[in-house]
Amino acid sequence: MNSKPRLSTYWVTCADGLETLLQEEIQGLGIQDIEKFPGRLIFKGKLEDAYRVCMWSRLASRVLTPIHVHELEFTHDARDVAEELYEGAINFDWSLIFAPQSTFAIRLHVERDIKVNTQFATLRVKDGVVDSFMEAVGKRPSIDIKQPEITLYVLAGKTEHTYCLDLSGDSLHKRGYRRFMTDAPIKENLAAAILQKAQLKQRNPEIILDPMCGSGTFIIESLMILTDRAPGLVRRFGFNGWNGHDHELWMSIKAEAAERHKVALEQPLPKFYAYDADWEAVKATKQNIIAAGFEQQLDQIQIEERTLADWPDFQAEGKTSFIVTNPPYGERLGEKASNRALYLGLSALLQKNFPNQHAAVIAAAVEQADVLH
Ligand SMILES: C[S@@+](CC[C@H](N)C(=O)[O-])C[C@H]1O[C@@H](n2cnc3c(N)ncnc32)[C@H](O)[C@@H]1O
CATH class of the missing domain: 3.30.2130.30 (VC0802-like)
Incomplete structure (x- = not known):
């Protein structure tokens, strides 16, 4: 029946x-x-x-x-x-x-x-x-x-x-990989929302760059999306002590998620570039990538202490590139006036290095977004 x-x-x-x-x-x-x-x-x-x-x-x-x-x-x-x-x-x-x-x-x-x-x-x-x-x-x-x-x-x-x-226990944005913090990190689920809105997966990029990577959230969330890695695979949830919890059902969902990730990892990944002017951020990004379970993929990710003025030659011509970043907001970090200059500089660099490519840049004010043509 x-x-x-x-x-x-x-x-x-x-x-x-x-x-x-x-x-x-x-x-x-x-x-x-x-x-x-x-x-x-x-x-x-x-x-x-x-x-x-x-x-x-x-x-x-x-x-x-x-x-x-x-x-x-x-x-x-x-x-x-x-x-x-x-x-x-x-x-x-x-x-x-x-x-x-x-x-x-x-x-x-x-x-x-x-x-x-x-x-x-x-x-x-x-x-x-x-x-x-x-x-x-x-x-x-x-x-x-x-x-x-x-x-x-x-x-x-x-x-x-x-x-x-x-059922989530702690808020779901806490995926469990952010072991090292830098100033003003973006929440993991907000970073994922930006990547989803900017259609990261559909664009299938060969290059992904975050030039102000902080603790590496955009790089890690991109890796997770592109390797079909479930955000809940290794975190704790709030249902383990619940009388209504179905352990077998949860374990089957977990096994399916682990298998999907394993299969997706066989596909080639884009080349990732994670830069930040601050050495502490560079260290945090590397440690967080490892904590997220992507140590094996580190040779695909160039993580370096670099300012915007110090970009290498990406040899991006003819390659689909995806740039995503959140510069200092101006309210929590940095000064508003110097921020405009930073956005102008970023805009010029993007046009020179990545003409006709897609960039997702967070701006805290319209004046900042305005310079990003
Ligand atoms: C808002 S934080 C980025 C947060 C990051 N998305 C995260 O999730 O942790 C801005 C970052 O920009 C970096 N930064 C500021 N000016 C820079 C510059 N001229 N070149 C490169 N990085 C810069 C700061 O060191 C800081 O880590």
Whole structure:
């Protein structure tokens, strides 16, 4: 007899502005009927779909599944939101979701215009979960804020509070390879979004250059995309301590991802150039590439301390090239005035070395983007 798999609701969160790209990405994983909200997509699907998003989404921030909704009776101004959150938490039997031996943490998000001390309210949610455990099984789980086995993501709303299990655990942009940091690194999922928007894969470049590579995020994310390397292959997730976790299903998704990567690694790779004026950045890039599992590919990647004024001859004529970089923003790093000069210099260099090629350059201000013709 064929029984239909149980469908559940999943939320996939992302940075503001990435919703459409994320929707395309998730549709590419075979997921349909996705509803789009600011910073969040919602779909109904199988657990396998949620696991696939965890394993394969390069753009998502978190994958959540709502467990319990606490509807509110009062929505007047004098409401005590922290106590509502406690009530909601104690009114659900959390021992159905995880064992008291697991550690847990609460991440509270509060909708705009709701007045509450989030630190205190977070504590009250925690109290509610602990009291629910004590009532149900007479034992309580401990808190671990840094590396919890279970993360409950709670959205405090105007008419209801939603208690979700965070399947991603930590935010998905943390792929696990960034061992060495430089100033102002771009988030991994934002770098991936830029590469996706700039159609890195479809352009099939022979040369990839990041002339201001910092900690190497664009180079590593490009390597991952071009070698079909799932971003979730070696990181920890938030479902291991969950009663609903299907270990066999997850292991089969993981084995499939490992096989896809192995097959893709047999294809030739472009030549990568990762430059930065700062020696620390050069070191960080190399270490992070190794931490990401691409030590074998290092001979394809030229990582050097170089300023924009010191580019070698790329011999790029007739080759498809893809340049991607985020120069110092001007707000966090460097000065605005010198920044304009930097963008002008970059623009001149790109035109000289890579005429008629594609470049994706982040600009924090219109004046910077304007000089990049
Ligand atoms: C915003 S950071 C890049 C961050 C990088 N995308 C990452 O993910 O870590 C800008 C980088 O540009 C480098 N830089 C600034 N001026 C430069 C120049 N004239 N030539 C080469 N690199 C430069 C800085 O050392 C810094 O690492």
